[in-house]
Amino acid sequence: MATTITVQIRGTEGDDRLRLSDFIDQLDALETALRQTERLMYGDTGSVYYKITELRQSSPATMTIEAVPVKNAPDRTAPLVGRFFSYVEHLDSGGALPPEMDLIALESFKNLAPTRKRHVSEFVVRNGHFAKTIDQSFRGRLDKAIGPDIVSDGDVVGALEMINLHNEPRFAVFTTIRSRKVTCNFAPDMKPRVIAALDQYVRVIGTLHYKHWNPYPHEVDVKDIEVYPMEAELPQLGDLAGTNPDIVGDDTPEDFVKAMRNAKW
Numbered sequence: 001m002a003t004t005i006t007v008q009i010r011g012t013e014g015d016d017r018l019r020l021s022d023f024i025d026q027l028d029a030l031e032t033a034l035r036q037t038e039r040l041m042y043g044d045t046g047s048v049y050y051k052i053t054e055l056r057q058s059s060p061a062t063m064t065i066e067a068v069p070v071k072n073a074p075d076r077t078a079p080l081v082g083r084f085f086s087y088v089e090h091l092d093s094g095g096a097l098p099p100e101m102d103l104i105a106l107e108s109f110k111n112l113a114p115t116r117k118r119h120v121s122e123f124v125v126r127n128g129h130f131a132k133t134i135d136q137s138f139r140g141r142l143d144k145a146i147g148p149d150i151v152s153d154g155d156v157v158g159a160l161e162m163i164n165l166h167n168e169p170r171f172a173v174f175t176t177i178r179s180r181k182v183t184c185n186f187a188p189d190m191k192p193r194v195i196a197a198l199d200q201y202v203r204v205i206g207t208l209h210y211k212h213w214n215p216y217p218h219e220v221d222v223k224d225i226e227v228y229p230m231e232a233e234l235p236q237l238g239d240l241a242g243t244n245p246d247i248v249g250d251d252t253p254e255d256f257v258k259a260m261r262n263a264k265w
Contacts (some may be wrong), residue, residue: 003067004053005030008124010060012116018061022119025222029111030125034067036105037084038076047073048080062066081127088112088125088132092259094141102180103211103218107148113139149209156182156220156238160202173204174263175216187220192215201228224259 011018018026022118029210031050038045045160054064091109105186112134114120123134158175172192173182186194203226208217211213248256 002065002127003081005067005081005240006054006062006064007124008062008122008126009120010122012119012121016059016061017057019119023061025118026120026123029108029250030098033108033112034080034084034086034106036108037087038080040102040105041080041083042076042098046070046077059076060067060124070176079245083134085125085130088134089130091142091145091188092132092134092138094145097145097213102214105145110139110142112144113142115139143191145213147212148214149210151207154202154217155205155207156184156208156217157203158182158201160200160204160225161199163198165191169194171198173202173220177216177249180218182217182220184222190222190225197225197227200230202226203228 005232006029007030008015009018009023011022015263034048034050035045038048042127048067049070051066051068052063053066054062057063057103067081069077085099086110087098091106097106111125112125112132116125121135125132125134156173156175159172160171160173162172164170168185169188169191170183170185173184174180182204184206204220204224205223205226207221209219209221210217251259
């Protein structure tokens with residue numbers, strides 16, 4: 001299985017030459033999609049880096065990169081590169097979304113498609129005999145697959161992390177179930193409460209945003225936050241000893257437990 005990816009990038013200007021910032025942005029989009037592929041496959045990232053093995057300024061600009069395992073990390077390179085191309089082909093077909101795909105991953109693949117702002121007209125990814133042109137139609141198919149948000153009132157529970165206080169205030173909650181990241185938008189007047197809740201277990205109440213293909217919310221417009229006690233503050237089982245000494249009445253503890261076990265509720 002190959003561990004290399006060859007890309008061709010055409011600029012929108014007449015000679016196909018690229019602006020430096022657009023070249024960097026396009027390659028950053030590629031690396032992000034590869035990182036998301038690694039996350040979906042293995043649950044984490046960082047065991048692979050990418051090395052440039054060939055770079056040509058022809059028409060169009062062509063570059064080959066090789067996936068390389070980080071020292072002492074398991075070699076995931078060939079399966080990862082293969083899965084990346086599989087995702088590109090599958091998403092371009094317009095078929096049902098891969099069940100493991102979440103919104104973050106889908107957005108990263110959509111971002112592979114050139115935009116007018118990026119001044120890139122065409123982006124081709126190649127591996128051996130497989131080649132796929134990623135263009136505006138690719139972006140359109142992913143926009144359609146992702147679809148609009150479905151909203152409803154509800155809550156999410158998890159650990160509050162990654163506060164952003166600039167421009168649009170938001171924080172991230174990593175949910176208890178499946179450890180999914182949920183972006184939470186909050187009003188500026190909630191800032192002190194959000195900061196106080198950092199690194200704590202919380203219940204976020206508000207308007208939940210879903211996609212039609214995913215039963216889990218990806219975003220919340222926050223109305224309220226409930227902070228759960230720290231684990232050290234929770235009562236221990238031993239704390240219950242002696243709190244109600246008359247609970248068994250005239251029975252022995254053994255008879256009381258037996259009666260409770262056989263009771264019909």
